[in-house]
Structures are given as structure tokens and as C-alpha cells.
Amino acid sequence: MLSINQYVRPQSLDEAYALCQKKNNVVLGGMLWLKMQSRTVGTAIDLGGLGLDTxxxxxxxxxxxxxxxxxxxxxxxxxxxxxxxxxxxxxxxxxxxxxxxxxxxxxxxxxxxxxxxxxxxxxxxxxxxxxxxxxxxxxxxxxxxxxxxxxxxxxxxxxKTPVQCVYLSQRNAATDFPVLAVALRGRDGAYTCAVGARPMPAMAFADEKELLAGGVTEENARAFAADIASRCAFGSNRRAGADYRRKICEVLVRRAALALNGEG
Incomplete structure (x- = not known):
């Protein structure tokens, strides 16, 4: 159960920042994960009055x-x-x-x-x-x-630089946390792939070998996917093991690359 000793709605970012410096004070955010914690908060800091919702x-x-x-x-x-x-x-x-x-x-x-x-x-x-x-x-x-x-x-x-972008994820259930997530961006012949739910925080990888530089094909999409999966670190949790995540990474990255080429 989350207990809050004091609730404050700051009138400025300076005030919010000053309050945030105390270790037991917490910025509320959307409160959806925070409320599930069992802890006591000194001061809950609500940023809702600072015009940050646009x-x-x-x-x-x-x-x-x-x-x-x-x-x-x-x-x-x-x-x-x-x-x-x-x-x-x-x-x-x-x-x-x-x-x-x-x-x-x-x-x-x-x-x-x-x-x-x-x-x-x-x-x-x-x-x-x-x-x-x-x-x-x-x-x-x-x-x-x-x-x-x-x-x-x-x-x-x-x-706002024009890009091509694809987002794919694998989930054990429709609304569950992802087992693995992949976002692929293409811009001016250069590609960046972010891999999330590793289950550690997301990491981004450039196409350092320029495998996709000549345009995406089935062959180089597979090579690119294998390269990303080999460079990324994976861990295990109750949703999936590290080896499974690595295999899923190859699948999702390949599909994302082909989708950028209109083949997904």
C-alpha cells in the first residue's frame, strides 16, 4: 500500500525541482505503477499545474x-x-x-x-x-x-526529420508487458534499431556494417537481424529466457526491416 504524508502541486518547475531533492519525495507521474508499491512517500509532487500536458x-x-x-x-x-x-x-x-x-x-x-x-x-x-x-x-x-x-x-x-519507422513487439498475452520489443528507423540510407524488454532498458544499435545500405532485401534483412541479435545483451525473467529473446529478436528485426521495404 502506498502512503503519502503530504501532497503538493508546485507552481513552478523550480519549486518542483527543490522538492524533488529530498530522497523520500516523489513526482507522481501518472501514478499507475507508483500506487502499486508498498512504501511511504514524504511529499507527493504533482506536476499537473505546470502546463506540461501538451x-x-x-x-x-x-x-x-x-x-x-x-x-x-x-x-x-x-x-x-x-x-x-x-x-x-x-x-x-x-x-x-x-x-x-x-x-x-x-x-x-x-x-x-x-x-x-x-x-x-x-x-x-x-x-x-x-x-x-x-x-x-x-x-x-x-x-x-x-x-x-x-x-x-x-x-x-x-x-521532425523525415524517417521510415516500424515498431513490433512479442507478447505472451495481448495486454501484457512485451517479451521483446523492436523499433527500427531508416533515414537517408542509415538505420537505427532499438531493442527493448531485453528485459533491461532499451538499447539502440546502428547498422555499423551497412548491411542495409544498398536497400532492404530478404537476404540482407536476415543478416542485419542476426547482427543486431548477436550484439544485444539479453536476460531472463518469468516471461521468457535470454535464448528465447535472442531468437525472437532476429525474427522481429528481420520483419521490421522488410516492413520498411513494404514487404511486412
Whole structure:
């Protein structure tokens, strides 16, 4: 059971950041995973009054506020046009519409959960995060930060550079956490593949051998998939073993590459 001693709705990011520095204080996010914990929180910090629940479009990026719901991400026409529907595909399996109306992008990203579909997609897209204190940094660098880093995630920025994108996942049940997730981005002949639910946090891999550089074929899609699976580290949990995940990775990466070529 989660117990909260004090609830505060800060009037500024500076106030929220100051409150966040105390170890026993917690930013609420969407509260969907937090409420399942058995702990006592000193001060619960609600960012709902700071205007972070919008998706802004600039000439170069989509700026996604930390309090934007996963449902808003799923339904956003611009993001889905940019990603050829991958934004919606990455979240549509997450429990149900009611859940996605409450779950937030900030909560999904800041937790750096191994099972996070959202983290996997944004990593492949080359997104950056804006932290109130540390500033803007690549999502890949944020994932590597120590777990005890105490900052406020303000927004996630997704570049508007035209890309090809595919998101695929394997699940034991339709609304369960993924056994493995793959997001593949192609841009100007270069490819980046993010592998999530390893079950550790997602990792991104470039096509270092340029296996797909000449255009995707069945043969080089298989070679690319084998290369990614060989470079990625996998672990075991109750959903699947490491060896199974490696085999599934090859399958999903190959399918994603062929889907980019219109063959999926």
C-alpha cells in the first residue's frame, strides 16, 4: 500500500525541482505503477499545474510534455504521420484505453523501465529529453544516468526529420508487458534499431556494417537481424529466457526491416 504524508502541486518547475531533492519525495507521474508499491512517500509532487500536458510542434521537432498521456500520443496525427503509425503501435497494447488515458509519457520515460514500449520507440527515433536542472540530452545518455539522479523531466523532443519507422513487439498475452520489443528507423540510407524488454532498458544499435545500405532485401534483412541479435545483451525473467529473446529478436528485426521495404 502506498502512503503519502503530504501532497503538493508546485507552481513552478523550480519549486518542483527543490522538492524533488529530498530522497523520500516523489513526482507522481501518472501514478499507475507508483500506487502499486508498498512504501511511504514524504511529499507527493504533482506536476499537473505546470502546463506540461501538451504536444507542441515546431519547425524541427515535436515537443512532448511530461504529463502528456499515452492516449494523446497514440492519437496524435502528426506523430503518427511522421512515424508511419509506429507511435500508435508502440502504445496500443498497453493495458487498455482507460489506462493509457492516465499513464504519462514522463512516467514512462523517467522510470526507464525495461518493459517500456515508449522508451524503445523514442530511442530509435533519436529523441532527446529536457531535464529542468541538467538541460537537454540524448535519450540514450539519459538512460545511462544513475538511478538515483533527482531531476524533473520536462519534455521529450522528437526530431521532425523525415524517417521510415516500424515498431513490433512479442507478447505472451495481448495486454501484457512485451517479451521483446523492436523499433527500427531508416533515414537517408542509415538505420537505427532499438531493442527493448531485453528485459533491461532499451538499447539502440546502428547498422555499423551497412548491411542495409544498398536497400532492404530478404537476404540482407536476415543478416542485419542476426547482427543486431548477436550484439544485444539479453536476460531472463518469468516471461521468457535470454535464448528465447535472442531468437525472437532476429525474427522481429528481420520483419521490421522488410516492413520498411513494404514487404511486412
Amino acid at each position: 504536444i507542441e510542434e515546431t519547425e524541427t521537432a515535436y515537443r512532448i510534455g511530461a504529463m502528456v498521456s499515452l492516449r494523446a500520443l497514440e492519437k496524435h496525427a502528426g506523430l503518427n504521420a511522421l512515424t508511419q503509425g509506429a507511435a500508435a503501435e508502440a502504445v496500443r497494447h498497453i493495458v487498455g484505453v482507460q489506462f493509457r488515458n492516465c499513464a504519462t509519457v514522463g512516467g514512462s520515460i523517467y522510470g526507464r523501465f525495461g518493459f517500456s514500449d515508449v522508451l524503445t520507440l523514442f530511442l530509435a527515433l533519436g529523441a532527446t529529453v529536457e531535464l529542468h536542472h541538467a538541460g537537454e540530452l540524448p535519450l540514450s545518455d539519459f538512460i545511462a544516468l544513475p538511478r538515483d539522479t533527482r531531476d524533473i523531466l520536462v519534455r521529450v523532443n522528437v526530431p
